[in-house]
Amino acid sequence: MLINNGLVYLIALPLAGAAILLLAGRRSDKWGHILATLLSAASFSVGLLQLSQMLARPTGQRAVEQKLFEWISVGTFKVDAGLMLDQLSICFVLLITGVGTLIHIYSISYMSHDHDRRRFFAYLNLFIAAMLLLVLGNSYLNLYVGWEGVGLASYLLIGFWNQKPAYATASKKAFIMNRVGDMGLSFAIMIAFASLGTFSFAGIKEAAPHASTASLTAIGIMLLVAATGKSAQFPLQAWLGDAMAGPTPVSALIHAATMVTAGVYLITRSNFIFDAAPTAQLLVIIVGAITLLFGAVIGTAKDDIKKALAASTMSQIGYMILGAGLGPVGYAFAIMHLLTHGFFKAGMFLGAGSVMHGMDDEVNMRKYGNLRKFMPITFVTFGLGYLAILGVPPFAGFYSKDKIIETAFNAGGIRGLLIGSAALLGAGLTAFYMTRVMILTFTGAPRWDEKAHPHESPILMWLPMAILAIGSVSSGFLLSRGNALVNWLAPLFAEHAEKAEVLKPVVVTSLALLMVVIGVVIAFMKYSRGEVSSVAPEDVSALTKIVRRDLLQDDFNEAVFMRTGQGITNTLVKTDELVIDGLVRGVGSAALGSAGALRKSQTGFVRSYAAWILLGAVVLVAAIWLVTL
Numbered sequence: 318m319l320i321n322n323g324l325v326y327l328i329a330l331p332l333a334g335a336a337i338l339l340l341a342g343r344r345s346d347k348w349g350h351i352l353a354t355l356l357s358a359a360s361f362s363v364g365l366l367q368l369s370q371m372l373a374r375p376t377g378q379r380a381v382e383q384k385l386f387e388w389i390s391v392g393t394f395k396v397d398a399g400l401m402l403d404q405l406s407i408c409f410v411l412l413i414t415g416v417g418t419l420i421h422i423y424s425i426s427y428m429s430h431d432h433d434r435r436r437f438f439a440y441l442n443l444f445i446a447a448m449l450l451l452v453l454g455n456s457y458l459n460l461y462v463g464w465e466g467v468g469l470a471s472y473l474l475i476g477f478w479n480q481k482p483a484y485a486t487a488s489k490k491a492f493i494m495n496r497v498g499d500m501g502l503s504f505a506i507m508i509a510f511a512s513l514g515t516f517s518f519a520g521i522k523e524a525a526p527h528a529s530t531a532s533l534t535a536i537g538i539m540l541l542v543a544a545t546g547k548s549a550q551f552p553l554q555a556w557l558g559d560a561m562a563g564p565t566p567v568s569a570l571i572h573a574a575t576m577v578t579a580g581v582y583l584i585t586r587s588n589f590i591f592d593a594a595p596t597a598q599l600l601v602i603i604v605g606a607i608t609l610l611f612g613a614v615i616g617t618a619k620d621d622i623k624k625a626l627a628a629s630t631m632s633q634i635g636y637m638i639l640g641a642g643l644g645p646v647g648y649a650f651a652i653m654h655l656l657t658h659g660f661f662k663a664g665m666f667l668g669a670g671s672v673m674h675g676m677d678d679e680v681n682m683r684k685y686g687n688l689r690k691f692m693p694i695t696f697v698t699f700g701l702g703y704l705a706i707l708g709v710p711p712f713a714g715f716y717s718k719d720k721i722i723e724t725a726f727n728a729g730g731i732r733g734l735l736i737g738s739a740a741l742l743g744a745g746l747t748a749f750y751m752t753r754v755m756i757l758t759f760t761g762a763p764r765w766d767e768k769a770h771p772h773e774s775p776i777l778m779w780l781p782m783a784i785l786a787i788g789s790v791s792s793g794f795l796l797s798r799g800n801a802l803v804n805w806l807a808p809l810f811a812e813h814a815e816k817a818e819v820l821k822p823v824v825v826t827s828l829a830l831l832m833v834v835i836g837v838v839i840a841f842m843k844y845s846r847g848e849v850s851s852v853a854p855e856d857v858s859a860l861t862k863i864v865r866r867d868l869l870q871d872d873f874n875e876a877v878f879m880r881t882g883q884g885i886t887n888t889l890v891k892t893d894e895l896v897i898d899g900l901v902r903g904v905g906s907a908a909l910g911s912a913g914a915l916r917k918s919q920t921g922f923v924r925s926y927a928a929w930i931l932l933g934a935v936v937l938v939a940a941i942w943l944v945t946l
Contacts, residue, residue, distance in 0.1 A: 319374075321381035323363065324400040324453060327410060330360045332446035338439035349435035350428075353442045354421040360445065361414035368407055376808060379404060382455055396516060401455035404805050408652060409452040409582060412659045416574040417445045419781035423667055424566040426777035427674065437477055441570065444470035448575050452582055456517040457506045460583075464502060464547070467579065468495045471571050475563040487562035494556040498546015502583075505539035508532060522589040530594060537590050537597025541604065544580030548634050551608045555870040557631055558615075561623040565670030568623055573662035577634055578655050584641040585648045588810050592644060601642030602732075606739040609635030611868065613746035617753070618864040620853055621680045622669045625754050626662070629706065632743060633658050633718075639736065640721040645810045647724050649803040653796050654717035660788030661705035661713055667782045668699035671774040672758060676765060682757035683851045684766070689759040691771040694779045696759050698786040703755055705789040707748050707833050710826075716793030718744065723825040733819055744829050748836025756844045764851040 334356035338349045345352070371379045380403035389396040402410070421441060428434045447466030454460040476488025510516060512532035513524040525533060544550065549557035549572075557577070561568055571577070584591065584601060591598045612631030619625035633654070640651030673680060675692055689696035705712040708719055722744070726737035765771065773779065796802040820828075853865075863869055918929075 319378060319381045320383065321367075321370075321402065322383055323367070324381070324383040324402055325385060326363050327360050327367075327414075327453065328400075328446050328449045330356045330363070331442040331449070335439045335443035335446060338435050338442070341435075343435075346435045350421075350425050350438045353438035354418065354425065356442060357414060357418045357421050357445055360449070361411070361418050364407070364410045364414050367402055368411065371402075371404070371407060379808075388458075396456070396458060398459060399455040400453045400459075401518070402453060403809060405582075405586060405652070405809050406452045408656060408802075408806075409578075410449060412578075412656060413445060413448050413452070413575050416659055416663050416785070417441070417570060419784055420566045420570045420574075420663070420667070423569075423670070423778050423781040424564075426775050427566055427670055428564065433477075437474075437564065440470060440473045440477065441566075444474060444570065444575075448579070451579060455519075457502075457509065457521075458516040460586075461502060461506060464499065464543075464579065467547070467576050468492060468499065471495075471560075471567075471576055474567040474571060475560045477563055477567070481562075484562040487556075487559040491556040491560045494553050495546045498543050498553050501539040501542025501544075501546070505536050505543065508536050508539065512536075518586065525589050525593050528593075533590055533594040534596050537587070537594040538600060540583055540587050540590065541597060541601055544583050544638065545604060546580075547583075548577045548580030548638065549631050550580065550604050550635065550638055551611055554608060554611065554631055555867065555874055558619075558624045558627050558867060561621070561627050565623065565666060565673060568627070569663045569666035569670070572627060572630055573666050574659040577630060578637070578659070581634065581637045581641055581651055581655050584638065585652060588645070588648055591642070592811050598642055598644065602639055602736055603642075605635045605637070605639030605642055606736050607635070608632065609639060609743040610739055610746070611635070613743045613750065614864055615867050616750035617746060618861060619750075620683050620757075622672065622682050622685075622754060622758065623666070623680055625682070625750060626666055626669060629747065629751065630662055632747065633662065633706070636718055636721050636740065636743070639725065639740065643721075643724050643728060645812065646727075647721065648810050649806045650717065650720040650724055652806060653793070653802050654714075654721060656796060656802075657705065657713035657717045657789075657792045660785050660792050661702035664782055664785030664789055665699055665702040665706070667778070667785065668695050668702065671695040671699075671778055671782065674774050674778065675771045676769055679765070679769065681851075682754065683849060683853065684764050685758045686761045686764040686849070687759070688771055692759075692773045694773055695782065698779070698782040699759070700755065701786040701789045703751050705793075706751055707837075708744060708829055709833065710830075711790075711794055713789050713791070713793035715826075716797040719822075719826055719829050720797075722829055723820065723822055726820045726825060727818060729819055737820075741828055741832050745832035745836040748833040749840045752837045752840035753844055756840065757849060760845070761849055764849065 331353075334353045338345050338353060341349070371381075380401065382402075383400045385398040385400065387395060388398040421438070424437065424441065428437055431437065444467065447463050447470050449463070451460055451463030451467055454463055472488050472492040475491050476485050479485040479488065506516060509521055513521055513528055515521055515524065542553075545553040557572060560572060563571075591601065609632045612628045612633075612635060616625050616628035616632065619628055637651045637655050637658070640647040640654060643650075671692065672685065672688060672695060675688070675695075676685065679685075701712070705714045708714040722737060722740040725740050726733050728736065866872065918925075
């Protein structure tokens, strides 16, 4: 593999920005946001330079590495801190830095009145640096450092307004649930080293064909656990909706374009493990199918615009995980949907922030209505993202999501029928809840308070939205033209055997569009024909109430894990107090008691001591006499 000593600048630039702003403190209030934005843009420029260099090299020589330093050296065991840039990681580098820079620009205006804007931009830079380390590390151990860095940065950003208890709680919830998933990555690394003797991607890929299926399955399952935590997949998805407490640019950066895609990166990067572990691969498919439906159902009942988009993110990441579980033929389509999703979902999150900006931070869509008249640019950019996520041709989602649905059906047998049908149903639900968002927000009669004065956002907010909208329109076509992305990523994945088409692409497209039309029509019939109440109705079915409570995910976690954990903790505390502490206190009490009794024998009278000497002599003589008998 070729050596490239310029990779470190990708990470060093935003990391330097975070360090400067945090160390400079209030002295950087006036220029900190500009510096952070420029350094993010500089990292994006380095990424473009690296891409141009990769394109200039032959296909087999596009991957490059850089050794930073010797990290661990114990006897013959050595681990280097190193970076690797190949066809997969460059996709993430450009997404992270490109969309990240647009969000920086948006945040300059969005956070302009915040007293701690400088600190917010420091955290944004820190997050980008950690995410870049995650996708550039050349081993699971180096990836783990970035993985934990992303968790820390997301905790800081979600809880940025931690003076509000609910926001602080949301950040802790996200951090703790991610830590549960992170244990999976820790165990995967340990199992890999114990069974394969290496941490590096290249070393594990070389050793995988000779490893036992049991070891590879265990590694694959633990990697999946890690992915479910970071990418908010079932059963570790409950944190994502609460994480909307953070500033809206955080939602766009972390929960649409970057952090939640880390699990997809982990699975596709570990393709050589999952290809050799069919059981783990099947579990990936199951998790993706469940989550895409889970998130879509939750999205149908959310009145908070950001939480509706969060549920949508959960569902769309489910599509990506499903695609990644379909093996060599699905990896590239999962990445394609990841990239197109980065455009249209980030754009819609920024659009939601624009609406909130014009509506005095109101998030309840039932208190919007007819905003297209007051926010035309936001309406158009958000609407293009809406068409993209629905998969309407020729918008981006049409080229990526339909390919995952087609690949699911082509898996064949009952498995293909089930997962393909789940993906189709998810497309219909997506059309329903996203049309609901559009209707409640931009159409109908105004339902806001008299104090509200909706207005369009300033140029620094709508310009990034416009650029992302262009990506929502064109990215799918560009990535699929001539199988561009599939061919680009092909050297990293095993060749897949051609399978007979269960359904022709035109049939899959027709079915998907039919489901979209059905979802759109149902939403229009429900929300466009009559007056929408500004207050959510209470006389609803039990199922609706359950969906409003996120399908009882928090209730389940509280009953099964939190209460159980509290019970175990209380039992252990009582055991410690009664048994361990009781034993210690008992020994102490016995020592004090015996000392007190012995103390009473020390009278200070000579006659008492003489009596004790006489008694001792008698006992000694008696003992000698008994021994000599």
